[in-house]
Amino acid sequence: MISNILLYTMIAAVISFALGQKLKAVRWSFSALFLGYVGFQLYGLYGQWGMVETHNIFSLGSINFSLNFGITKLGWFFAFFTTIINIMIWIFSIVKNMNEKEERGINFLWILLAGSNLAIFFSVDWITFFIAWEIMTWTSFFIITPGWKNSFKAANWYFILSMFGAYAMLVGIWWLYATPAIHTLNIASSIALLAKLSITAPGTVGIIIALFVLSFFAKSAVFPFHPWPAEAHAEAPDDFSPYLSGIMIKYGLYGILLFIVPLFIQIMKVNPNIAMVNGIPVYSYILAWFGAITAVLGTYLAIVSNDMKKLAAYSTVSNIGYAVTSMFILSSAGVTGGLFHVVNHAVFKSAIFLSLGAVKFRTHEREMHKLGGLATKMPITFLTFLLGIIAAAGIPPLNGYASKWIIYQALLSGHFPFLTTMIFLASTGAFLYLFRALHSIFLGQLPRKFNNVKEVPFLMQIPMILGILSMLGIGYAPGIVLKPIGLAVKAMGLTPMTVENTLMVGKLSSINTAVVSSTFIGAFFFAFAFYLIGKKRHHVEPLDNYTAGQDPEEFGLTPELYHFALKFYEPVKNIFRPIEEKLNIKNYYRALVRNANSFGATLSEMFKLSGAGSSMIFVLGLVVIILAGWML
Amino acid sequence: MIQTSTKDLHDSGFEKVLNFFRKRSMWMLHYCTGCGAMELPPTMTTRWDMERFGIGPMATPRQADLLLITGYLSIKSLKRVIRTYEQMQDPKWVIGFGSCTINGGIYYDSYTVINRLSDYIPVDLTIEGCMPRPEAIMTGFQTLMDAIQKGEAVGYKKYKENYEWYKKNQDSVLGRTEPVFTSSEVKK
Amino acid sequence: MIVLKFIGYGFTAIIIGLLFMGIGRKYTARIQRRYGPPFWQAFIDVTKLFSKQSLSHNWIMDFGILMGFAGIVGTILFMPIGPWHFFSLMNGNIVIIMYFMTIGSLGMAMGVSASGNPNSTIGISRALTLMVGYEIPFVIAVIGLIFVSKSSLLGTMVSLQSGGIMNWNIIKYPFGFIAVEMALQAMLGEKPFDVITAPSEIASGPMVELSGKMMGLAFLQHAAQIFLETGIVVNLFLGGANNIWEFFLKQFVLFILSLTVNAISPRFKFEDAVKWLWTWPTVFALIQLLIIILT
């Protein structure tokens, strides 16, 4: 069943490419409709857990290579919600791509990407997982750089990190297959065997886990690899960045949830003699700290960034940090919280990116201080962005709060004081840059050149309105999403949280989200009653403002000058300036690049030297290979 | 001395009830132009303490109800006073400090200082003295509060009623287009 | 029935908050050896503000200010006021309270920055940075208390502290109380930390463009905020109360403490305010946390 879905996606990709240059709208609406059909099929597959389809391709000696897809609860859940968000984004890009030149290639690659997206979630053995992972990497690379010169430099960074991650995973898979004790490619069985092996040979298990964690962290931009999303998202086409930060960055988290977390749980059960901290293995605690550092770093970098898409990208990095921290707590609340936050983040982040795309569609401007006052001109976009940042800051009536609440339950009941402080610092900091984006783009003074900016066409508004409704819906009744998550958590061997439609019961306290939202609405009417007392307020245009008595025209005051947005958080930057100079990841990478270049240059220099030079390198290389073969 | 209005613009019944609250909590915007600014700190602090009557300094015209013009006004600062006055919200009053706002004071013959403030914005109360002492300011506040209670302090309505007259006066000073002295007068 | 209770809660918060502000102004005046306004001055100010004409630049300004006031009033429902508590199930969940309060500040921030005045936006950027400043010590201290009382509900914390002054949290965890007291000073925006509405620097900060009715709503929001923040600290450290008046008395003591500091201290430069908040109160909170973890 799954394999013919994937087959149809390949065919659909080719058909969409075949459609002529003029039929832009037809192409994108065809792909949106096709994905709707795929979503419907997926919905049909809900019940059939564990159904595996194997397709042997060829056999080489004793090993027979076969692609096999199976439906796991976790895989289905990820596949379904990513497809829905993808449909939303494609409706947006129908109109957006009307005046794009080379959008034919993007659509072809994007459908392939959607196909590989499904393949990743449904792959049961490592080989298919790796193949799908590779297709996903190079298709997304070519979409990010549709021929624009500066986007190549940005995507270059993303490509190198993904390649690094992919090779680490390939070595890991090979190592898994090579060790006699495991010798299997099936993911589920590899977890069980690895857990047993950890008693006898913890070293090898540690290395394998490290390799896989490296590749998943590289993909999901966790601490050491956190700078790449800023460039990649900023340069990507406007309708692809919601996909990039809503879904693409979640593959690493899917990998962690698929392999690393159940492995740690098994090890905790099976292997008595591992160092435990607060009831979880030491290395899981360290990885949780990686997540916390990402959260804080992402928040700080977002506060000081001035480009709106970079800001949203850094906020994605910080939200990934929350999810990673709560996953590595290994308690049922932790994993549920992490998973739920992944879904919530996908929803509200794609809403935010869609509204940013709409703003860019109308103003062709990316620097925040050049924008301002667009709220009255583009109300729907403003409302989407407003609800997006309320959800992203985790403020109650919306969905961001539900997952943050579960994460806090997990962290607090698991007795992790410093992790909770870091996460809380990151989430209060999140409120800083989110409000800055809201103010610099939508509130404040409207520059004169945007006086006749109109709202985006209705077709673009549909996905935004859908985003708003889903945010409010999940915020009001998180049970809808939490039930399938409960199934996935049970599959990992943890007892899921007791959840009804609007009630969430945690260890420390329980919360009924419906009551929380209705209190807010009640309080709003209470405030509105006060608002009705007294005379009706009268309207005043934006520039008739308090300017200490000076009248703007004579003072030479233009709306652009009067819009305070450029150095919004200069004090925060001053506070962190001494720390920022010393430890900056980017200089570290630049130093790495310089060393690599110099090494390559010396090598080629020696090679061109003369016959002696090249033979010497040849001998040196031979020796190195023999040594490596003998040692392993 | 109260500049009461000619036409009947007194406050109506319900307005009078509100006037009690407006009287008891006047927020003043202190436009310190001339030398009167020195008189305000003593009235605010320990000895005279105008906060007893709920009068306190406010930073922006939007929140203020009372505009204190404490001294002479040159043409340039008059333009700013008019803009600040128009930015203030409706039940608003103006107090002119010292003789400079009544008849130009010692600057009566200067080519830039205006002679009568009430030609340009409606002045509800003027306190005589070449910078009145805090006692005079306190009695001034008292008389204004009584006038508000009785509903007579209606400068802002007067401004709205005959806005053209005020505008004409303001333009005669601010927006002059031809020289004041004709060439004949200059010769002699 | 619920609606009546809701309105009752809302009005108690506003009236008590305004009463505190009025008495506070008289108290500060008496410190400065002045006679000071009558204690019900705050009520007069609010009625005057509502009787004045008001203006707004666009609908977002109205919506924002309403949302701000609604956020704070909504949070009060989650906090147990002495014996009263609005919700039986979620009686005073500290995480909800902290996040619901951010609706208040977000609403006010949005409404005020929609007015397009740079003074107000500078005030808001300062307010948000200060919020990060005082959240850290407050959260560390609260985490310590949650570990001790094994639940994040204020109701259970209060019941744990019942029975005599000796087992109030202020006695058991003095460092935590000092940290939260310093953070409270910044939360209320009192003098050492009134960088947000610095009248001399940024013309009363966020409230620059608010007039008449809008300013009245902002005034009520500030009053409710005083009631809320002092109430949280009373529940956390002074063991709640079994009757209403005791609760108001404890709140009043806390408010007067912060006003005394307010009356005599100058204003921090903005960066120093945040740096100060990250050093002294955080140090106390961390000491408190270590004590709790180690014992």
Next chain:
Amino acid sequence: MNQKEIIELIDNKFGIVKSNIYDEYQLSVVVKKENIFAALALMQLNDFKELSILTAVDWFDRNVFEVVYILFSYTHNQQLILKTEIERDNPEIVSVMKLWEVAETYERDVHEFFGIKFLGNPSLKPFFLHNWLDMPPMRKDFKTQQYSDKVFGKTKEEREK
């Protein structure tokens, strides 16, 4: 360099019209219009670094403007007042902006209030007065009383309309 030496220095270079010593720290020298610039340059070289003020006096009866430069020297601790006289009908004098940049503002002020043109000063635009269309006000023949009455309204009767 005491006061006598200063006077001799200027005298044998340019010829002094008149000189006057007020007290041991202050003296004034009057020089003809054509060599005022050279005198100022000379004095600047002799440690009179600071141009305290540049202003003008309107001798209406003698129908002449007197342009006054007050210099101060920290080393000699002396205040030298250099004056020169220019005719009133078409008053113009060379600008000293090259010697002291601050002179640009002083000259702009003197130009607005006396109507003296300073050759070489680019910014002789209106400065303090609000769209002033009349004669420069500081001149003695400008009648401020009539102006004030005409613009700002004179008697009580006028006002009672």
